[in-house]
Amino acid sequence: MPESNQNLDNEFVEYIQKAIENEDMQSFREEFLDAHPYDRAKFFIKQRRKIRFQLYAYLSPEEMAEMFENLDIEDQEKLLEEMDPAYAADMLSKMYADDAVDVLNELDKSQVVSYLTIMDDEAAQEIKELLHYEEKTAGSIMTTEFVNIPANLSIREAMNHLKHEAPEAETIYYIFVTDEDLRLAGVISLRDLIIADDDLKIHEVMNDRVVSVSVSEDQEEVAKMMKDYDFLALPVVDFQKHLLGIITVDDIMDVMDEEASDDYSKLAAVSDMVTVDRNPFSAARKRLPWLIILLFLGMLTASLIGRFEDTLDKVAILAVFIPLIAGMAGNTGTQALAVAVRNIATGDTEHESKMKLIAREAGTGIITGAICGLLVVLVVYLWHHDVYLGLLVGISIFATLIVATLAGALVPLVMHKFNIDPAVASGPFITTINDLISILIYFGMATVFMQYLTR
Amino acid sequence: MPESNQNLDNEFVEYIQKAIENEDMQSFREEFLDAHPYDRAKFFIKQRRKIRFQLYAYLSPEEMAEMFENLDIEDQEKLLEEMDPAYAADMLSKMYADDAVDVLNELDKSQVVSYLTIMDDEAAQEIKELLHYEEKTAGSIMTTEFVNIPANLSIREAMNHLKHEAPEAETIYYIFVTDEDLRLAGVISLRDLIIADDDLKIHEVMNDRVVSVSVSEDQEEVAKMMKDYDFLALPVVDFQKHLLGIITVDDIMDVMDEEASDDYSKLAAVSDMVTVDRNPFSAARKRLPWLIILLFLGMLTASLIGRFEDTLDKVAILAVFIPLIAGMAGNTGTQALAVAVRNIATGDTEHESKMKLIAREAGTGIITGAICGLLVVLVVYLWHHDVYLGLLVGISIFATLIVATLAGALVPLVMHKFNIDPAVASGPFITTINDLISILIYFGMATVFMQYLTR
CATH class of the missing domain: 3.10.580.10 (CBS-domain)
Structure with missing residues (x-):
């Protein structure tokens, strides 16, 4: 997205950088303060620590506040730490109260208190009031500076x-x-x-x-x-x-972005994708909890297959189709899950009864199951020239797609019913659950077909 | 989300409904036009066809336009069809041009032309100009009514x-x-x-x-x-x-919602989740193309395992861990994919080189792989009392997580490079690709460990 940087043009950056080098505060201020606060923030955050300290001296706490509001929350934290506490407190008091509260919410209690103590009383009072409200509520994102x-x-x-x-x-x-x-x-x-x-x-x-x-x-x-x-x-x-x-509305755009990111990361089983990972350890820390849960669910699947080891011993070819069937169950489940989560989020489930949604998903499962099932019968028959094997895999796919589609829709609905955010039911989670279901169906069917399969 | 309906209170609805029943146009208009256009739209779209026709007579095209802009695009289409063409054309000309263009874009060319012909010239001209711009560009969402x-x-x-x-x-x-x-x-x-x-x-x-x-x-x-x-x-x-x-900004909020929905549905391999499915056939139509592609990819996996049928014949226990390993590959791949797609979308990849992102993902893969691998060695050993089996599965998990994490990050980066929207690389797609990779690794390892496994 190169065009979005068009405003932070090279000329501007060069001019400002030169002014900083020459310690020409006036030229710097003239040009810098003329730019949009977001562009100022983009420039500022790229500077080295030494230059940042120079600029703290060049800019009043009020001017810094205007720019500061446009930084990412992690960058805000970093800068607050390095700022002189009195300067920081003054700057926080000059920010819109709701924006100041957003940063303060990320800090230690003791640090917040120390800022509030040095701050002027009126601003401190305003911020204190807002700090009471629970995160992600209207109270936490509102401002008290209105007409x-x-x-x-x-x-x-x-x-x-x-x-x-x-x-x-x-x-x-x-x-x-x-x-x-x-x-x-x-x-x-x-x-x-x-x-x-x-x-x-x-x-x-x-x-x-x-x-x-x-x-x-x-x-x-x-x-x-x-x-x-x-x-x-x-x-x-x-x-x-x-x-x-x-x-x-500008705060609401940030909320929309945050919530979209949130739903998206939950679907992919990553906790908190809003903050950017700067190293593999922080990335691993966010993904490991999910991976370990899924690992143990996977072990459950493995132990379930273990119960059919005798069957597998007799008909090794059965193993060939395990990932196909489990995979299709996961795919259709993820689709149904995403649609249900989205319907709940946009409130579309209000317009129609939950029964109707479930009936529609069942119908969708039957249609997709029938088509995929028939395709599989055909392909497996052409490949292995074994009509029974084709029927076994095809019927398994048919049954699996119906059950897995329903499971994908039901899990978020049930969670919503119990007031759990349905978005925490991630794609990988539903996939692993559906692995279990599909393998049960497949080996159940295999037992029925056993006499036709052993060669 | 019941609270969002608080404004459409029962009193209002009852009063209006009574006025309609009594054919009391004046009382209806007084109360109805006092409500927010969005609330009017919510009320209107719930009415039966007969009542809707009554209301077309009660409301001027201009008043209808104000309400009409707040309806879903599918509802707009439905209403346009039933409206008198002259009334419809008049209404379209009274709408903000960008909103009118949004509906017209959904209609047949011939129908658009017929509306534009009856419309007053100035409005028709404005709309024609906007119709030129490609969908999803700034031109297609802008309005020409500015100061x-x-x-x-x-x-x-x-x-x-x-x-x-x-x-x-x-x-x-x-x-x-x-x-x-x-x-x-x-x-x-x-x-x-x-x-x-x-x-x-x-x-x-x-x-x-x-x-x-x-x-x-x-x-x-x-x-x-x-x-x-x-x-x-x-x-x-x-x-x-x-x-x-x-x-x-109000149009931009709609864009943000649409784009978030879009990315979300792509991650789940559902095409176009923005429009609500009213029946299982339309739902199946959106999901089947993906499912069929994934089915054939799954067949590829199956045929890959088929090549190891002899191995499986000798050591049936190997089959037990296929879904576990394939599943973990899918999970970690989906996580890496989502993070990479999001990074690209938010432009965060500009700040750091792609090499750095890849290096970080490799690091993440090594960390998560090592931890999950060790866990697996332990669990499998405790379960089967077979250290070689434990090592085989553990090492496979280790190697698989590294490769699958990298694949999840690389696929969207490569797509972005070739100007393909990286969001089309869905979770199920990357999962199926990673199934293939993981099985290759697993059976490759199994061949190495073969002599220790046959009992």
């Missing part, structure tokens, strides 16, 4: 209020209207504010049917609402509808 | 211009500044416009370092930029920097 106004202001007064609040607030494109108890009463977009007659009162133009989320709502659900309703910000309320904060 | 102003206006003039344009434009929160040739010269956010002194000129306050995307840019890349830079809208330009349109 709210009373309903009895005129449009003109509201606009003046807004001009005053604009530099501080995280977004000014939705203005939330509250009653005297600070309960959420309505919302008005800046667009409507601009179009409306200056002398009207806010309550005459505001929308009093406000969509809001509860502070304990899951962030994935918040993302879904934001996407469905095309909002740029959503108000967060407590159970008495007091306005606590807002969630802005 | 642009010349650089020499004063802030006050710009605000007046904005008030006039606001009802039509898809967003007014970024105003794009163009030169006399309509080339993109700068951008100013509505926030900055509001804060700025009324008498200043636009070119004095605008940001002339505008981040823009090329009209042929991939939509996934656009989404990444929007997310990184926290924009609410991105300008789309041709190669001469002429401003062609803008992409708004």
Whole structure:
């Protein structure tokens, strides 16, 4: 993706690098602060430690905050460690509170406390409040820097209020209207504010049917609402509808990315793929727990086949088709699993009953099983010229695909029922379960066909 | 996710339904048009055909357009078919052009032409232009309804211009500044416009370092930029920097959702999971192509094992561990694959060389292989009291995990190199490939250990 770097053009980088070399703080600041904070962050994180320290001296904590928000969480941690604590605390207080909370959540309790102690009281208070909320809830991603106004202001007064609040607030494109108890009463977009007659009162133009989320709502659900309703910000309320904060669309894009990455890594049985592995040890640490569980499940499969050792001793050819049958069970199971997990995640299972989903998966299993089964009968017959062997493998594939497809769909549904995130049922997990099922079916069938197979 | 329906409360639904029953158009319109368009869409799509026809009469094409944009693409298609063509064409012309194009892209050419013929000329022209762009590019998701102003206006003039344009434009929160040739010269956010002194000129306050995307840019890349830079809208330009349109954040959220779903379904070897399957036939149609390919790959594995039939005849116990070894190869391969695909998608591979990624995966394979291998030696020895069998299976697992991990990482990298979307290398695909590799390793080892195994 080379084009995304177009903005961080060489000219810019060279100019800045030269200014740093010459210790020309003014030229550096002029050019650097003109760039988008994301581009500043990209430049900064590539610098050596010595240069970073030079730049801490060149940039105010406030300027650093603006850039800092655009860094990965791991890089943020690294930089915080090397910064002067007073500078760091000052910078944290200048960040949007929700972004500051995101980093602080990664640090030790004692370190957080020490930052909060040196920080100015107002910012510390704001951050403390947000730190209470559980991770991945609306509360944990909301910001308290929003614009709210009373309903009895005129449009003109509201606009003046807004001009005053604009530099501080995280977004000014939705203005939330509250009653005297600070309960959420309505919302008005800046667009409507601009179009409306200056002398009207806010309550005459505001929308009093406000969509809001509860502070304990899951962030994935918040993302879904934001996407469905095309909002740029959503108000967060407590159970008495007091306005606590807002969630802005830019934070929701990060949530969507995180959740997508999460589901994806779970399907592949890797824990936490969001943070990048810098060495094989951290990569192995994330994958080994799964591999070891799967290894023992695989041992179960092995011991199951062990029970049929006599059968295998008599008809060695049976072993040839074990991976084929187990593999097909795994493949169809993974497909059914992914579809079910996705249906649950997007809420599509609400529209139709679970029974209907199961019936459809059973139907899908029968169709795919019949077609693959017939193909296998044909291929095995052409290859081994043994109609019974063909029938055995074909019927096994048929039965296996039906059961494995159903298993792939049922496992996440059952997990969802018991409030376990269905996405933890990974592809490799369902594959290994289906290995077991398929081998049971295959050797069960083989016992039936035994008399026709021994030569 | 029941909470997301909280806004479509029962009271609202009952009231509306009653109004419809009583054929009380006015009460219906009052309440219905007060709801968020997304809630209207949710209500509408649940109605029977007869009621839908009643509502086409109650709602103007413009009102229908606002609601229609919030429906799934399949539902949109269904409704277009049943609508009066003149009403449909009128509605399409009232939709945001990018949304209209999304539906039209799903229809037959002849049908599109017939709509465009009855539509008013200006809208038809706009839509025709957008229809040119290739799917999944910036051009295909951009809208031409944006606000642009010349650089020499004063802030006050710009605000007046904005008030006039606001009802039509898809967003007014970024105003794009163009030169006399309509080339993109700068951008100013509505926030900055509001804060700025009324008498200043636009070119004095605008940001002339505008981040823009090329009209042929991939939509996934656009989404990444929007997310990184926290924009609410991105300008789309041709190669001469002429401003062609803008992409708004709400459309990008849909893109992110679509792309995540896409990557996810590819990992699970299901084509196109975005559209919901209504019956087992459509589900089977999406999964069968993959299953059949995998079936033939599985046959390859089977024929490979067939070559070792003599070995199996002598040592039947060997068959017991085939699924374990093949399974572990599949599991580790899927993990490595997912990590590599994700790294490529997020552009993390830019930061480090491919060699480094491969070296890290090799290291990961050695670590996980060594640990799992040792475990296996132990377990197999305790179970079968046969140290040679334990060593055979353990060493095979060790070697297999290294090779399979590398294969999982290499396949997507090679595909990326040849400009094939690495996400098409699905979990089941890599699993089946790794089955082959692992069996080769296992029986290769078995040949070495043969003399110690025959009892």
